[in-house]
Protein backbone atom coordinates (compact mmCIF):
# COMPACT_ATOMS: atom_id res chain seq x y z
CA UNK A 1 0.00 0.00 0.00
CA UNK A 2 1.50 3.37 -1.04
CA UNK A 3 1.27 5.78 1.84
CA UNK A 4 3.70 8.63 1.29
CA UNK A 5 2.28 11.96 0.20
CA UNK A 6 3.95 15.36 -0.01
CA UNK A 7 3.05 18.77 -1.40
CA UNK A 8 5.76 18.95 -4.06
CA UNK A 9 4.57 22.38 -5.13
CA UNK A 10 5.27 23.78 -1.67
CA UNK A 11 8.73 22.18 -1.62
CA UNK A 12 9.55 23.85 -4.96
CA UNK A 13 8.01 27.15 -3.82
CA UNK A 14 10.33 27.19 -0.80
CA UNK A 15 13.47 26.39 -2.73
CA UNK A 16 13.00 28.27 -5.98
CA UNK A 17 10.79 31.21 -5.00
CA UNK A 18 10.91 31.93 -1.26
CA UNK A 19 14.59 31.08 -0.71
CA UNK A 20 15.72 31.66 -4.29
CA UNK A 21 18.36 28.95 -4.51
CA UNK A 22 19.62 30.45 -7.77
CA UNK A 23 21.39 33.09 -5.70
CA UNK A 24 23.84 30.40 -4.53
CA UNK A 25 25.06 29.64 -8.06
CA UNK A 26 26.78 33.05 -8.12
CA UNK A 27 29.19 31.79 -5.42
CA UNK A 28 32.33 29.82 -6.24
CA UNK A 29 31.23 26.74 -4.32
CA UNK A 30 28.09 26.25 -6.44
CA UNK A 31 29.17 27.92 -9.69
CA UNK A 32 28.94 24.73 -11.78
CA UNK A 33 25.37 24.06 -10.68
CA UNK A 34 22.02 25.41 -11.84
CA UNK A 35 18.30 25.25 -11.14
CA UNK A 36 17.77 22.45 -13.70
CA UNK A 37 20.24 20.27 -11.81
CA UNK A 38 18.48 21.02 -8.52
CA UNK A 39 15.09 20.19 -10.02
CA UNK A 40 16.45 16.94 -11.40
CA UNK A 41 17.82 15.88 -8.00
CA UNK A 42 14.52 16.75 -6.31
CA UNK A 43 12.58 14.75 -8.90
CA UNK A 44 14.92 11.78 -8.63
CA UNK A 45 14.78 11.92 -4.83
CA UNK A 46 11.00 11.95 -4.74
CA UNK A 47 10.75 9.20 -7.33
CA UNK A 48 13.16 7.07 -5.29
CA UNK A 49 11.28 7.73 -2.05
CA UNK A 50 8.01 6.66 -3.65
CA UNK A 51 9.31 3.63 -5.51
CA UNK A 52 11.92 2.19 -3.11
CA UNK A 53 11.32 3.50 0.41
CA UNK A 54 7.55 3.82 0.68
CA UNK A 55 6.65 0.23 -0.32
CA UNK A 56 8.77 -1.12 2.57
CA UNK A 57 7.45 1.26 5.22
CA UNK A 58 4.44 -0.57 6.63
CA UNK A 59 5.85 -4.08 6.09
CA UNK A 60 9.08 -3.12 7.90
CA UNK A 61 7.06 -1.92 10.89
CA UNK A 62 5.20 -5.23 11.11
CA UNK A 63 8.30 -7.37 10.65
CA UNK A 64 10.60 -5.34 12.99
CA UNK A 65 14.30 -6.04 13.56
CA UNK A 66 15.22 -9.16 15.45
CA UNK A 67 18.33 -11.03 16.55
CA UNK A 68 19.37 -14.34 15.08
CA UNK A 69 22.60 -16.12 15.99
CA UNK A 70 24.02 -12.96 17.51
CA UNK A 71 23.29 -10.74 14.47
CA UNK A 72 20.51 -8.20 14.04
CA UNK A 73 18.30 -8.96 11.04
CA UNK A 74 16.55 -6.01 9.39
CA UNK A 75 13.19 -6.42 7.60
CA UNK A 76 13.01 -7.84 4.09
CA UNK A 77 13.99 -5.54 1.24
CA UNK A 78 15.87 -3.07 3.46
CA UNK A 79 19.33 -4.31 2.45
CA UNK A 80 18.63 -3.89 -1.27
CA UNK A 81 16.95 -0.50 -0.85
CA UNK A 82 19.83 0.77 1.27
CA UNK A 83 22.38 -0.31 -1.35
CA UNK A 84 20.41 1.41 -4.14
CA UNK A 85 20.02 4.54 -2.02
CA UNK A 86 23.78 4.78 -1.57
CA UNK A 87 24.48 3.89 -5.22
CA UNK A 88 22.33 6.85 -6.25
CA UNK A 89 24.57 9.17 -4.21
CA UNK A 90 21.88 10.08 -1.69
CA UNK A 91 24.05 9.46 1.41
CA UNK A 92 26.12 12.61 0.91
CA UNK A 93 24.04 15.00 -1.19
CA UNK A 94 25.55 18.13 0.36
CA UNK A 95 28.93 16.86 1.55
CA UNK A 96 32.21 17.52 -0.32
CA UNK A 97 32.90 15.36 -3.40
CA UNK A 98 36.35 14.26 -2.13
CA UNK A 99 35.18 10.80 -1.01
CA UNK A 100 31.80 10.52 -2.70
CA UNK A 101 29.63 13.42 -1.56
CA UNK A 102 27.79 15.39 -4.23
CA UNK A 103 28.61 18.92 -3.01
CA UNK A 104 25.06 20.20 -3.54
CA UNK A 105 23.41 22.83 -1.33
CA UNK A 106 22.07 21.83 2.08
CA UNK A 107 18.68 23.19 0.96
CA UNK A 108 18.50 20.36 -1.62
CA UNK A 109 19.63 17.85 0.97
CA UNK A 110 16.95 19.05 3.40
CA UNK A 111 14.22 18.67 0.78
CA UNK A 112 15.31 15.19 -0.32
CA UNK A 113 15.67 14.17 3.32
CA UNK A 114 12.08 15.28 3.80
CA UNK A 115 11.08 12.80 1.04
CA UNK A 116 13.17 9.92 2.40
CA UNK A 117 12.20 10.54 6.02
CA UNK A 118 8.52 10.91 5.22
CA UNK A 119 8.48 7.74 3.14
CA UNK A 120 10.54 5.49 5.44
CA UNK A 121 12.25 7.08 8.42
CA UNK A 122 13.64 3.85 9.96
CA UNK A 123 15.43 2.98 6.73
CA UNK A 124 16.76 6.51 6.30
CA UNK A 125 18.25 6.43 9.80
CA UNK A 126 20.87 3.85 8.74
CA UNK A 127 22.08 6.21 6.01
CA UNK A 128 21.86 9.38 8.10
CA UNK A 129 24.43 8.13 10.56
CA UNK A 130 26.74 6.79 7.82
CA UNK A 131 26.84 10.27 6.42
CA UNK A 132 27.40 11.70 9.90
CA UNK A 133 30.43 9.48 10.50
CA UNK A 134 31.98 10.26 7.09
CA UNK A 135 31.37 13.94 7.67
CA UNK A 136 33.00 13.95 11.10
CA UNK A 137 36.04 12.15 9.66
CA UNK A 138 36.31 14.67 6.82
CA UNK A 139 36.16 17.52 9.32
CA UNK A 140 38.42 16.18 12.08
CA UNK A 141 39.97 12.83 11.13
CA UNK A 142 43.47 12.19 9.79
CA UNK A 143 43.86 11.75 6.01
CA UNK A 144 44.58 8.04 6.68
CA UNK A 145 41.27 7.56 8.50
CA UNK A 146 39.37 9.42 5.76
CA UNK A 147 41.07 7.34 3.09
CA UNK A 148 40.28 4.10 4.86
CA UNK A 149 36.65 4.73 5.77
CA UNK A 150 34.85 7.61 4.01
CA UNK A 151 34.31 6.22 0.51
CA UNK A 152 32.72 2.99 1.77
CA UNK A 153 30.41 4.94 4.09
CA UNK A 154 29.18 7.03 1.16
CA UNK A 155 28.86 4.10 -1.27
CA UNK A 156 26.81 2.06 1.19
CA UNK A 157 29.19 -0.88 1.63
CA UNK A 158 29.55 0.13 5.27
CA UNK A 159 27.37 2.13 7.62
CA UNK A 160 28.01 4.32 10.66
CA UNK A 161 26.75 4.82 14.21
CA UNK A 162 27.13 7.35 16.99
CA UNK A 163 27.63 5.82 20.43
CA UNK A 164 27.09 8.22 23.32
CA UNK A 165 24.38 6.81 25.57
CA UNK A 166 25.11 4.44 28.45
CA UNK A 167 22.68 3.08 31.03
CA UNK A 168 23.67 5.74 33.61
CA UNK A 169 24.47 8.47 31.06
CA UNK A 170 21.59 9.65 28.87
CA UNK A 171 21.09 13.42 28.94
CA UNK A 172 24.11 13.65 31.23
CA UNK A 173 26.70 12.55 28.65
CA UNK A 174 29.52 13.70 30.95
CA UNK A 175 28.79 10.66 33.17
CA UNK A 176 29.94 8.08 30.61
CA UNK A 177 32.18 5.29 31.91
CA UNK A 178 33.49 3.81 28.65
CA UNK A 179 37.25 4.00 28.86
CA UNK A 180 40.15 4.09 26.43
CA UNK A 181 43.77 3.09 26.95
CA UNK A 182 46.55 3.86 24.49
CA UNK A 183 48.40 0.90 22.96
CA UNK A 184 52.00 0.82 21.76
CA UNK A 185 50.85 0.82 18.09
CA UNK A 186 48.91 4.09 18.53
CA UNK A 187 45.44 2.46 18.64
CA UNK A 188 43.35 2.51 21.84
CA UNK A 189 41.77 -0.35 23.76
CA UNK A 190 38.10 0.51 24.36
CA UNK A 191 36.05 -0.95 27.21
CA UNK A 192 32.44 -0.13 27.98
CA UNK A 193 28.77 -0.59 27.33
CA UNK A 194 26.55 1.56 25.09
CA UNK A 195 22.77 1.54 25.03
CA UNK A 196 20.08 2.46 22.46
CA UNK A 197 22.54 2.66 19.55
CA UNK A 198 20.77 3.23 16.23
CA UNK A 199 22.07 0.81 13.63
CA UNK A 200 24.44 -0.63 16.28
CA UNK A 201 24.19 -3.95 14.49
CA UNK A 202 22.43 -5.03 11.30
CA UNK A 203 22.79 -7.31 8.29
CA UNK A 204 22.51 -4.44 5.76
CA UNK A 205 26.19 -3.74 5.28
CA UNK A 206 29.39 -5.76 5.44
CA UNK A 207 30.96 -3.51 8.08
CA UNK A 208 29.77 -1.02 10.70
CA UNK A 209 31.88 1.97 11.69
CA UNK A 210 31.12 3.13 15.21
CA UNK A 211 32.03 6.55 16.56
CA UNK A 212 32.36 6.11 20.30
CA UNK A 213 32.68 8.59 23.14
CA UNK A 214 35.10 7.34 25.78
CA UNK A 215 37.48 8.73 28.38
CA UNK A 216 41.20 8.13 28.16
CA UNK A 217 42.38 6.83 31.51
CA UNK A 218 43.41 9.74 33.75
CA UNK A 219 41.53 12.42 31.77
CA UNK A 220 39.23 14.93 33.48
CA UNK A 221 35.75 13.86 34.65
CA UNK A 222 32.64 15.31 32.99
CA UNK A 223 32.35 16.35 29.35
CA UNK A 224 35.79 18.03 29.35
CA UNK A 225 37.69 14.74 29.50
CA UNK A 226 35.80 12.92 26.76
CA UNK A 227 37.49 11.82 23.52
CA UNK A 228 36.06 10.47 20.28
CA UNK A 229 37.09 7.11 18.79
CA UNK A 230 36.45 5.28 15.58
CA UNK A 231 35.77 1.61 16.24
CA UNK A 232 35.10 -0.64 13.24
CA UNK A 233 33.03 -3.77 13.78
CA UNK A 234 35.43 -5.58 11.46
CA UNK A 235 39.02 -4.50 11.33
CA UNK A 236 40.12 -3.05 7.96
CA UNK A 237 43.49 -4.18 6.57
CA UNK A 238 45.94 -1.67 5.00
CA UNK A 239 44.87 -2.80 1.51
CA UNK A 240 41.24 -1.95 2.35
CA UNK A 241 39.99 -5.53 2.64
CA UNK A 242 38.25 -6.74 5.77
CA UNK A 243 40.27 -8.53 8.42
CA UNK A 244 39.49 -9.95 11.83
CA UNK A 245 36.35 -9.20 13.85
CA UNK A 246 36.79 -6.45 16.47
CA UNK A 247 35.64 -7.19 20.02
CA UNK A 248 32.28 -5.31 19.71
CA UNK A 249 29.14 -7.32 20.37
CA UNK A 250 25.47 -6.57 20.10
CA UNK A 251 23.74 -8.16 23.06
CA UNK A 252 20.21 -6.83 22.60
CA UNK A 253 17.91 -5.20 20.08
CA UNK A 254 15.05 -3.16 21.60
CA UNK A 255 11.33 -3.63 21.00
CA UNK A 256 9.90 -0.15 20.58
CA UNK A 257 6.80 1.97 20.12
CA UNK A 258 7.89 3.15 16.66
CA UNK A 259 10.71 3.15 14.08
CA UNK A 260 10.63 -0.62 14.57
CA UNK A 261 12.63 -1.33 11.42
CA UNK A 262 15.51 0.76 12.77
CA UNK A 263 17.75 -1.44 14.94
CA UNK A 264 18.23 0.08 18.41
CA UNK A 265 21.04 -1.91 20.00
CA UNK A 266 22.96 -2.53 23.20
CA UNK A 267 26.65 -2.84 22.40
CA UNK A 268 29.43 -4.23 24.55
CA UNK A 269 32.90 -2.98 23.69
CA UNK A 270 35.81 -5.12 24.87
CA UNK A 271 34.11 -8.04 26.62
CA UNK A 272 37.34 -9.96 25.97
CA UNK A 273 39.59 -6.93 26.40
CA UNK A 274 40.34 -6.90 22.66
CA UNK A 275 38.30 -4.00 21.32
CA UNK A 276 40.53 -1.51 19.50
CA UNK A 277 39.81 1.87 18.00
CA UNK A 278 41.44 4.99 16.59
CA UNK A 279 41.41 8.41 18.24
CA UNK A 280 39.65 10.98 16.03
CA UNK A 281 41.13 14.48 16.25
CA UNK A 282 42.60 15.68 19.54
CA UNK A 283 42.32 13.87 22.83
CA UNK A 284 39.68 15.31 25.22
CA UNK A 285 38.00 17.24 22.38
CA UNK A 286 35.41 14.55 21.69
CA UNK A 287 32.32 16.49 22.71
CA UNK A 288 33.16 19.38 20.40
CA UNK A 289 33.43 16.98 17.45
CA UNK A 290 30.40 14.97 18.43
CA UNK A 291 28.45 18.24 18.56
CA UNK A 292 29.00 18.65 14.83
CA UNK A 293 27.41 15.24 14.23
CA UNK A 294 24.69 15.90 16.80
CA UNK A 295 23.82 19.30 15.31
CA UNK A 296 23.32 17.70 11.91
CA UNK A 297 21.31 14.93 13.52
CA UNK A 298 19.26 17.52 15.41
CA UNK A 299 18.28 19.21 12.17
CA UNK A 300 17.31 15.77 10.87
CA UNK A 301 15.10 15.29 13.97
CA UNK A 302 13.36 18.51 12.96
CA UNK A 303 12.96 17.12 9.44
CA UNK A 304 11.54 13.92 10.96
CA UNK A 305 8.92 15.98 12.83
CA UNK A 306 8.00 18.00 9.76
CA UNK A 307 8.16 15.20 7.17
CA UNK A 308 5.95 12.78 9.10
CA UNK A 309 3.55 15.59 9.98
CA UNK A 310 3.43 16.56 6.30
CA UNK A 311 2.58 13.08 5.03
CA UNK A 312 0.10 12.56 7.90
CA UNK A 313 -1.60 15.83 6.94
CA UNK A 314 -1.69 14.99 3.20
CA UNK A 315 -3.15 11.57 3.98
CA UNK A 316 -5.77 13.06 6.31
CA UNK A 317 -6.65 15.63 3.66
CA UNK A 318 -7.22 12.92 1.03
CA UNK A 319 -9.27 10.90 3.52
CA UNK A 320 -11.40 13.92 4.52
CA UNK A 321 -12.30 14.48 0.87
CA UNK A 322 -13.49 10.86 0.48
CA UNK A 323 -15.11 10.04 3.81
CA UNK A 324 -18.85 10.62 3.68
CA UNK A 325 -20.80 11.19 6.88
CA UNK A 326 -24.28 12.68 7.09
CA UNK A 327 -26.35 13.71 4.10
CA UNK A 328 -23.89 12.76 1.39
CA UNK A 329 -21.36 15.15 2.94
CA UNK A 330 -17.62 14.57 2.78
CA UNK A 331 -16.20 15.36 6.23
CA UNK A 332 -13.92 18.02 4.74
CA UNK A 333 -17.02 20.20 4.59
CA UNK A 334 -17.45 20.29 8.36
CA UNK A 335 -15.93 23.49 9.82
CA UNK A 336 -14.21 21.65 12.67
CA UNK A 337 -12.43 19.29 10.25
CA UNK A 338 -11.45 22.24 8.05
CA UNK A 339 -9.98 24.02 11.07
CA UNK A 340 -7.96 20.93 11.99
CA UNK A 341 -6.73 20.56 8.41
CA UNK A 342 -5.82 24.25 8.30
CA UNK A 343 -3.82 23.91 11.53
CA UNK A 344 -1.94 20.93 10.07
CA UNK A 345 -1.30 22.75 6.79
CA UNK A 346 -0.14 26.01 8.36
CA UNK A 347 2.17 24.31 10.84
CA UNK A 348 3.62 21.97 8.20
CA UNK A 349 4.31 24.80 5.77
CA UNK A 350 5.80 26.95 8.54
CA UNK A 351 8.08 24.14 9.70
CA UNK A 352 9.13 23.36 6.13
CA UNK A 353 10.01 27.03 5.68
CA UNK A 354 12.01 27.03 8.93
CA UNK A 355 14.00 23.91 8.04
CA UNK A 356 14.79 24.99 4.49
CA UNK A 357 15.68 28.49 5.68
CA UNK A 358 18.12 26.91 8.13
CA UNK A 359 19.43 24.83 5.21
CA UNK A 360 20.02 28.03 3.24
CA UNK A 361 21.80 29.58 6.22
CA UNK A 362 24.13 26.56 6.27
CA UNK A 363 24.79 27.08 2.55
CA UNK A 364 25.59 30.76 3.10
CA UNK A 365 27.79 29.93 6.10
CA UNK A 366 29.86 27.60 3.89
CA UNK A 367 29.64 29.20 0.48
CA UNK A 368 29.16 32.98 0.67
CA UNK A 369 32.26 34.96 -0.31
CA UNK A 370 31.68 37.70 2.29
CA UNK A 371 32.98 36.75 5.74
CA UNK A 372 30.49 38.99 7.57
CA UNK A 373 27.55 37.30 5.87
CA UNK A 374 29.11 33.89 6.49
CA UNK A 375 29.45 34.67 10.18
CA UNK A 376 25.89 35.94 10.45
CA UNK A 377 24.54 32.85 8.69
CA UNK A 378 26.52 30.64 11.06
CA UNK A 379 25.06 32.50 14.03
CA UNK A 380 21.59 31.98 12.65
CA UNK A 381 22.14 28.22 12.24
CA UNK A 382 23.34 27.99 15.83
CA UNK A 383 20.30 29.84 17.12
CA UNK A 384 17.79 27.98 14.97
CA UNK A 385 19.15 24.43 15.51
CA UNK A 386 17.46 23.78 18.89
CA UNK A 387 14.25 25.39 17.57
CA UNK A 388 14.28 23.18 14.45
CA UNK A 389 14.91 20.11 16.58
CA UNK A 390 12.52 20.63 19.45
CA UNK A 391 9.75 22.75 17.97
CA UNK A 392 9.38 20.65 14.80
CA UNK A 393 9.47 17.33 16.64
CA UNK A 394 6.95 18.42 19.29
CA UNK A 395 4.62 20.07 16.79
CA UNK A 396 5.16 17.19 14.35
CA UNK A 397 3.82 14.76 16.95
CA UNK A 398 0.83 17.04 17.64
CA UNK A 399 0.00 17.16 13.95
CA UNK A 400 0.13 13.40 13.48
CA UNK A 401 -2.27 13.17 16.43
CA UNK A 402 -4.59 15.74 14.85
CA UNK A 403 -4.41 13.97 11.50
CA UNK A 404 -5.31 10.71 13.24
CA UNK A 405 -8.33 12.43 14.81
CA UNK A 406 -9.54 13.42 11.34
CA UNK A 407 -9.68 9.71 10.45
CA UNK A 408 -11.90 9.00 13.46
CA UNK A 409 -11.85 5.29 14.39
CA UNK A 410 -10.13 4.44 11.12
CA UNK A 411 -7.09 6.39 12.27
CA UNK A 412 -6.79 4.25 15.38
CA UNK A 413 -6.70 0.94 13.53
CA UNK A 414 -3.64 -0.16 11.62
CA UNK A 415 -5.34 -0.40 8.22
CA UNK A 416 -4.22 3.17 7.53
CA UNK A 417 -0.64 4.41 8.02
CA UNK A 418 -1.61 7.30 10.26
CA UNK A 419 -1.04 5.56 13.61
CA UNK A 420 2.40 4.47 12.39
CA UNK A 421 3.31 8.07 11.54
CA UNK A 422 2.32 9.06 15.06
CA UNK A 423 4.39 6.25 16.63
CA UNK A 424 7.36 6.89 14.35
CA UNK A 425 7.56 10.63 14.94
CA UNK A 426 7.55 10.51 18.76
CA UNK A 427 11.19 9.51 19.12
CA UNK A 428 12.32 12.75 17.42
CA UNK A 429 11.54 14.69 20.60
CA UNK A 430 13.58 12.25 22.70
CA UNK A 431 16.79 11.28 20.90
CA UNK A 432 19.66 13.60 19.92
CA UNK A 433 19.14 15.39 23.24
CA UNK A 434 15.61 15.32 24.66
CA UNK A 435 13.61 18.46 23.91
CA UNK A 436 13.96 19.70 27.49
CA UNK A 437 17.71 19.77 26.89
CA UNK A 438 17.23 21.63 23.57
CA UNK A 439 15.20 24.26 25.41
CA UNK A 440 18.00 24.70 27.95
CA UNK A 441 20.48 24.97 25.07
CA UNK A 442 18.44 27.76 23.46
CA UNK A 443 17.98 29.65 26.69
CA UNK A 444 21.26 28.96 28.46
CA UNK A 445 23.77 28.77 25.66
CA UNK A 446 22.38 30.37 22.51
CA UNK A 447 20.68 33.37 24.11
CA UNK A 448 23.85 34.31 25.98
CA UNK A 449 26.24 33.33 23.17
CA UNK A 450 28.61 36.10 21.96
CA UNK A 451 27.08 38.52 24.47
CA UNK A 452 23.62 38.03 22.97
CA UNK A 453 24.71 38.62 19.34
CA UNK A 454 22.95 35.54 17.87
CA UNK A 455 19.65 36.54 19.32
CA UNK A 456 20.12 40.25 18.59
CA UNK A 457 20.85 39.63 14.90
CA UNK A 458 17.77 37.46 14.52
CA UNK A 459 15.61 39.99 16.39
CA UNK A 460 16.88 42.74 14.07
CA UNK A 461 16.07 40.68 10.96
CA UNK A 462 12.50 40.13 12.13
CA UNK A 463 12.09 43.78 13.11
CA UNK A 464 13.40 44.89 9.72
CA UNK A 465 10.93 42.58 8.02
CA UNK A 466 8.06 44.17 9.94
CA UNK A 467 9.31 47.65 9.02
CA UNK A 468 9.56 46.66 5.34
CA UNK A 469 5.89 45.62 5.37
CA UNK A 470 4.55 48.96 6.62
CA UNK A 471 2.68 49.55 3.36
CA UNK A 472 1.21 46.03 3.18
CA UNK A 473 -2.45 46.91 3.68
CA UNK A 474 -3.75 43.41 2.90
CA UNK A 475 -1.78 41.91 5.82
CA UNK A 476 -1.73 45.00 8.05
CA UNK A 477 -3.28 43.27 11.09
CA UNK A 478 -1.11 40.21 10.73
CA UNK A 479 2.09 42.26 10.50
CA UNK A 480 1.14 44.22 13.59
CA UNK A 481 0.39 40.93 15.45
CA UNK A 482 3.86 39.74 14.45
CA UNK A 483 5.39 42.98 15.75
CA UNK A 484 3.65 42.45 19.09
CA UNK A 485 4.96 38.86 19.25
CA UNK A 486 8.53 39.97 18.44
CA UNK A 487 8.36 42.60 21.19
CA UNK A 488 7.07 39.96 23.60
CA UNK A 489 9.94 37.60 22.75
CA UNK A 490 12.38 40.46 23.41
CA UNK A 491 10.66 41.33 26.69
CA UNK A 492 10.89 37.72 27.88
CA UNK A 493 14.52 37.49 26.75
CA UNK A 494 15.29 40.59 28.83
CA UNK A 495 13.67 39.00 31.86
CA UNK A 496 15.74 35.86 31.38
CA UNK A 497 18.91 37.95 31.09
CA UNK A 498 17.93 39.79 34.28
CA UNK A 499 17.49 36.47 36.11
CA UNK A 500 20.87 35.38 34.79
CA UNK A 501 22.57 38.53 36.11
CA UNK A 502 20.99 38.17 39.54
CA UNK A 503 22.05 34.52 39.81
CA UNK A 504 18.45 33.19 39.68
CA UNK A 505 18.60 29.62 38.33
CA UNK A 506 15.24 27.94 38.92
CA UNK A 507 13.02 30.40 37.05
CA UNK A 508 15.00 30.24 33.78
CA UNK A 509 15.00 26.43 33.89
CA UNK A 510 11.26 26.41 34.54
CA UNK A 511 10.75 28.74 31.57
CA UNK A 512 13.04 27.16 28.99
CA UNK A 513 10.44 25.00 27.18
CA UNK A 514 7.95 27.87 27.08
CA UNK A 515 10.62 30.18 25.75
CA UNK A 516 11.49 27.76 22.95
CA UNK A 517 7.81 27.38 22.13
CA UNK A 518 7.11 31.11 21.91
CA UNK A 519 10.25 31.73 19.88
CA UNK A 520 9.17 28.92 17.54
CA UNK A 521 5.67 30.33 17.06
CA UNK A 522 7.06 33.79 16.34
CA UNK A 523 9.65 32.48 13.89
CA UNK A 524 7.04 30.48 12.00
CA UNK A 525 4.69 33.49 11.82
CA UNK A 526 7.54 35.54 10.36
CA UNK A 527 8.33 32.84 7.78
CA UNK A 528 4.71 32.35 6.74
CA UNK A 529 4.18 36.10 6.39
CA UNK A 530 7.39 36.41 4.39
CA UNK A 531 6.10 33.62 2.14
CA UNK A 532 2.78 35.48 1.86
CA UNK A 533 4.76 38.52 0.68
CA UNK A 534 6.30 36.40 -2.10
CA UNK A 535 2.82 35.12 -2.99
CA UNK A 536 1.44 38.67 -3.09
CA UNK A 537 4.19 39.63 -5.53
CA UNK A 538 3.34 36.66 -7.78
CA UNK A 539 -0.34 37.64 -7.74
CA UNK A 540 0.41 41.25 -8.58
CA UNK A 541 2.58 40.00 -11.45
CA UNK A 542 -0.55 38.38 -12.87
CA UNK A 543 -0.37 34.81 -11.57
CA UNK A 544 -3.76 33.12 -11.26
CA UNK A 545 -2.32 30.08 -9.45
CA UNK A 546 -4.55 29.44 -6.43
CA UNK A 547 -1.46 28.22 -4.55
CA UNK A 548 -0.46 31.86 -3.97
CA UNK A 549 -3.84 32.96 -2.65
CA UNK A 550 -3.75 29.99 -0.28
CA UNK A 551 -0.31 31.05 0.98
CA UNK A 552 -1.80 34.35 2.09
CA UNK A 553 -4.71 32.54 3.78
CA UNK A 554 -2.29 30.14 5.49
CA UNK A 555 -0.26 32.99 6.99
CA UNK A 556 -3.43 34.73 8.12
CA UNK A 557 -4.72 31.52 9.73
CA UNK A 558 -1.45 30.91 11.60
CA UNK A 559 -1.40 34.45 12.96
CA UNK A 560 -5.01 34.15 14.14
CA UNK A 561 -4.84 30.64 15.62
CA UNK A 562 -1.26 29.93 16.72
CA UNK A 563 0.57 33.22 17.22
CA UNK A 564 -1.63 34.29 20.21
CA UNK A 565 -0.02 31.39 22.12
CA UNK A 566 3.10 33.58 22.33
CA UNK A 567 1.28 35.92 24.72
CA UNK A 568 0.04 32.98 26.79
CA UNK A 569 3.52 31.45 27.15
CA UNK A 570 4.98 34.87 27.97
CA UNK A 571 2.38 35.22 30.73
CA UNK A 572 3.34 31.77 32.05
CA UNK A 573 6.98 32.85 32.23
CA UNK A 574 6.45 36.37 33.56
CA UNK A 575 4.11 35.12 36.30
CA UNK A 576 7.29 33.75 37.96
CA UNK A 577 5.08 31.08 39.45
CA UNK A 578 7.06 28.53 41.47
CA UNK A 579 4.25 26.23 42.56
CA UNK A 580 5.62 23.21 40.63
CA UNK A 581 8.84 23.57 42.63
CA UNK A 582 7.00 23.91 45.92
CA UNK A 583 4.49 21.15 45.18
CA UNK A 584 4.89 17.94 47.18
CA UNK A 585 4.97 14.93 44.84
Ligand SMILES: Cc1cc2nc3c(=O)[nH]c(=O)nc-3n(C[C@H](O)[C@H](O)[C@H](O)COP(=O)(O)OP(=O)(O)OC[C@H]3O[C@@H](n4cnc5c(N)ncnc54)[C@H](O)[C@@H]3O)c2cc1C
Pocket residue numbers: 162163164165169170171172195196197198199256259264427430431432433434435436437440
Ligand atom coordinates in the same frame (compact mmCIF):
# COMPACT_ATOMS: atom_id res chain seq x y z
C1 LIG B 1 15.01 4.65 19.45
C2 LIG B 1 16.19 5.30 20.09
C3 LIG B 1 17.33 5.53 19.34
C4 LIG B 1 18.45 6.10 19.94
N1 LIG B 1 19.62 6.23 19.21
C5 LIG B 1 20.75 6.61 19.85
C6 LIG B 1 22.03 6.57 19.19
O1 LIG B 1 22.14 6.23 18.00
N2 LIG B 1 23.14 6.91 19.90
C7 LIG B 1 23.08 7.28 21.20
O2 LIG B 1 24.12 7.56 21.78
N3 LIG B 1 21.89 7.35 21.86
C8 LIG B 1 20.74 7.01 21.23
N4 LIG B 1 19.54 7.04 21.88
C9 LIG B 1 19.50 7.51 23.26
C10 LIG B 1 18.87 8.90 23.38
O3 LIG B 1 19.71 9.86 22.84
C11 LIG B 1 18.55 9.11 24.87
O4 LIG B 1 17.45 8.27 25.18
C12 LIG B 1 18.26 10.57 25.17
O5 LIG B 1 19.43 11.33 25.09
C13 LIG B 1 17.66 10.75 26.56
O6 LIG B 1 18.40 10.08 27.53
P1 LIG B 1 17.65 9.09 28.55
O7 LIG B 1 16.79 8.19 27.76
O8 LIG B 1 18.65 8.49 29.44
O9 LIG B 1 16.68 10.05 29.35
P2 LIG B 1 17.06 10.93 30.64
O10 LIG B 1 18.36 11.61 30.44
O11 LIG B 1 16.88 10.08 31.85
O12 LIG B 1 15.92 12.04 30.57
C14 LIG B 1 14.57 11.77 30.95
C15 LIG B 1 13.80 13.09 30.97
O13 LIG B 1 14.38 13.99 31.91
C16 LIG B 1 14.73 15.23 31.27
N5 LIG B 1 16.04 15.67 31.75
C17 LIG B 1 17.16 14.93 31.97
N6 LIG B 1 18.17 15.72 32.37
C18 LIG B 1 17.70 16.98 32.41
C19 LIG B 1 18.26 18.25 32.74
N7 LIG B 1 19.54 18.39 33.08
N8 LIG B 1 17.46 19.32 32.65
C20 LIG B 1 16.18 19.22 32.28
N9 LIG B 1 15.59 18.06 31.96
C21 LIG B 1 16.33 16.96 32.02
C22 LIG B 1 14.81 14.93 29.78
O14 LIG B 1 14.46 16.08 29.01
C23 LIG B 1 13.81 13.79 29.61
O15 LIG B 1 12.54 14.30 29.32
C24 LIG B 1 18.40 6.50 21.30
C25 LIG B 1 17.23 6.30 22.03
C26 LIG B 1 16.15 5.69 21.46
C27 LIG B 1 14.94 5.44 22.30
